[in-house]
Amino acid sequence: MRPPPLGLLPAPAPPQAPTLDAVFRDHHGFVWRSLFHLGLPRAQVDDAVQDVFLVVYRRLVDYDGRTTMRNWLYGIARRVASQYRRGAERSERRLRVVRPPEDSQPRDATEAARYEAADLVRVFLGELDEDKREVFLLAELEGMSATEVAETLDLNVNTVYARLRAARLRFEKAVARHEARHRREVRG
Amino acid sequence: MTELGPSAKRVLADYGNVVGPQHGDAAQNWNDLVRKIERGEPEMQLVTEPPSRGRARLGVAIACAAAAAALLLWFGGRATVAALAVDDRPSAASWQGGSLVGTPEPAAVVDEVVVVADDVRPHPRPTASAADTSVAPIAPAPPAPAPVVRKPKPSSKAAVSVTATPEDAASALEQVGVIRKAYAALRDGDGARALRVLDGHAKRWPTSEFAGERDLLRVRALCLAGKKREAESAAASFQRKHPGSPLGAVLEHCAGKEPTP
Numbered sequence: 459m460r461p462p463p464l465g466l467l468p469a470p471a472p473p474q475a476p477t478l479d480a481v482f483r484d485h486h487g488f489v490w491r492s493l494f495h496l497g498l499p500r501a502q503v504d505d506a507v508q509d510v511f512l513v514v515y516r517r518l519v520d521y522d523g524r525t526t527m528r529n530w531l532y533g534i535a536r537r538v539a540s541q542y543r544r545g546a547e548r549s550e551r552r553l554r555v556v557r558p559p560e561d562s563q564p565r566d567a568t569e570a571a572r573y574e575a576a577d578l579v580r581v582f583l584g585e586l587d588e589d590k591r592e593v594f595l596l597a598e599l600e601g602m603s604a605t606e607v608a609e610t611l612d613l614n615v616n617t618v619y620a621r622l623r624a625a626r627l628r629f630e631k632a633v634a635r636h637e638a639r640h641r642r643e644v645r646g
Numbered sequence: 647m648t649e650l651g652p653s654a655k656r657v658l659a660d661y662g663n664v665v666g667p668q669h670g671d672a673a674q675n676w677n678d679l680v681r682k683i684e685r686g687e688p689e690m691q692l693v694t695e696p697p698s699r700g701r702a703r704l705g706v707a708i709a710c711a712a713a714a715a716a717l718l719l720w721f722g723g724r725a726t727v728a729a730l731a732v733d734d735r736p737s738a739a740s741w742q743g744g745s746l747v748g749t750p751e752p753a754a755v756v757d758e759v760v761v762v763a764d765d766v767r768p769h770p771r772p773t774a775s776a777a778d779t780s781v782a783p784i785a786p787a788p789p790a791p792a793p794v795v796r797k798p799k800p801s802s803k804a805a806v807s808v809t810a811t812p813e814d815a816a817s818a819l820e821q822v823g824v825i826r827k828a829y830a831a832l833r834d835g836d837g838a839r840a841l842r843v844l845d846g847h848a849k850r851w852p853t854s855e856f857a858g859e860r861d862l863l864r865v866r867a868l869c870l871a872g873k874k875r876e877a878e879s880a881a882a883s884f885q886r887k888h889p890g891s892p893l894g895a896v897l898e899h900c901a902g903k904e905p906t907p
Contacts, residue, residue, distance in 0.1 A: 479676075482672075482676060482679070483672075486667065486672045486675065486676075487666055487667055487672075490666060490667040490671070491665065491666055491667075494665060504671060504674070504675055504678075507667075507675050508675055508678050508679045508682060509689075509690045511675075511679050512679065512682055512683065512687065512689045512690070513689045513690060513692065515679075515683055515689075516689045517689075534692070537692040538690055538692065541690055541691075541692065571660075572660040572663060572664060573664060575656070575657040575660035575661060576660055576661040576663075576664040576665060578657060578661075579657060579658060579660075579661035580661070580665075598650065598658055599658065599661075599662055623648070626648065626649075626650055626654075629650065629654055629658075630650065630651060630654050633651075633653050633654045633657050634653075636657075637653060
């Protein structure tokens with residue numbers, strides 16, 4: 459079948475601007491986790507989430523789609539978190555990252571194991587450099603590609619790969635140590 | 647690059663399940679967000695994060711390079727000028743061909759200043775050819791004519807389309823005042839007063855550039871006044887007129903629909 463003449467092709471639909479509720483629905487979890495991992499205590503995260511989306515509400519008209527929505531949101535979340543943390547000591551921020559959630563009470567053995575694993579990650583993240591932590595979390599927990607992480611954090615892709623490789627190695631070692639300890643406890 | 651092993655992935659997945667918003671957090675955050683928007687709460691003033699050490703170093707290097715280039719240009723330029731024996735007096739009186747000669751005179755006060763493009767278009771700056779540069783010094787140019795300031799011709803279409811009339815500006819200012827009054831009424835929780843103000847605006851300026859804002863405020867005013875059905879239809883009308891507007895969700899909530907975060 460011959461294609462219709464160019465003049466008769468329907469005009470492409472204009473790109474639909476994202477609505478606030480759609481952005482909120484799709485990315486609330488991402489923004490929440492990002493703020494938590496950027497060092498905000500759990501009690502402040504919800505307020506910070508609202509502040510992020512308040513900025514989104516005012517500036518959504520300026521979003522031109524040149525970066526992914528997650529990139530854009532992470533940039534806002536980073537700055538909001540920075541405002542929240544202003545004045546706080548770096549060491550205190552580290553403590554916040556490793557602090558477990560206040561309402562984390564396991565209900566059964568499976569959940570207890572899950573919490574134990576989560577604690578392991580918390581301790582690991584608390585000990586990790588801030589630069590590597592961001593890269594590791596975005597790549598491993600949020601599933602971003604190295605290119606996307608590089609764009610989000612305004613880094614060279616090679617830097618992302620280097621930080622990610624180092625963080626992965628350390629994480630593997632931490633998990634191996636944890637499992638060895640666990641095996642010893644089961645035997646003993 | 648080596649990926650994480652299965653154990654590490656499982657541990658990370660467990661962490662992901664434990665750390666995150668709790669059930670109901672999204673709905674609560676959405677409701678609080680909508681309330682903040684309705685209250686007109688200002689957004690957080692975000693500061694730009696300081697550049698990283700690497701970037702700062704790069705910035706210093708670029709600044710040094712730029713300074714070196716400027717110095718080179720400066721000395722090189724002066725040498726060339728000296729060689730060509732061209733008068734290098736300060737640039738205050740250098741634009742001889744145009745209208746800028748010497749210290750500018752204070753502008754005459756006129757009752758209505760409308761710049762007519764043709765009259766003040768700068769004349770092309772004379773380009774010095776090789777022959778010109780050998781002539782030194784440059785003879786003082788005759789005083790340039792002062793820029794002509796004229797009143798616009800009533801029949802001139804270009805002047806009408808380019809220049810905003812004082813009436814337009816006054817109207818916009820007046821409209822801003824009216825819209826502010828409506829905002830104030832909403833802030834006071836007086837939906838009926840806000841509606842009266844908005845009706846007055848619509849009657850006086852039916853096709854205004856503030857129509858979008860007026861429509862938005864109308865929905866909120868109807869909400870406040872307890873006219874839910876009218877608020878719903880006004881919200882629908884707003885959505886039709888402004889498809890894809892981020893305000894749509896707020897309006898839905900305002901018009902009594904449950905938000906869907």
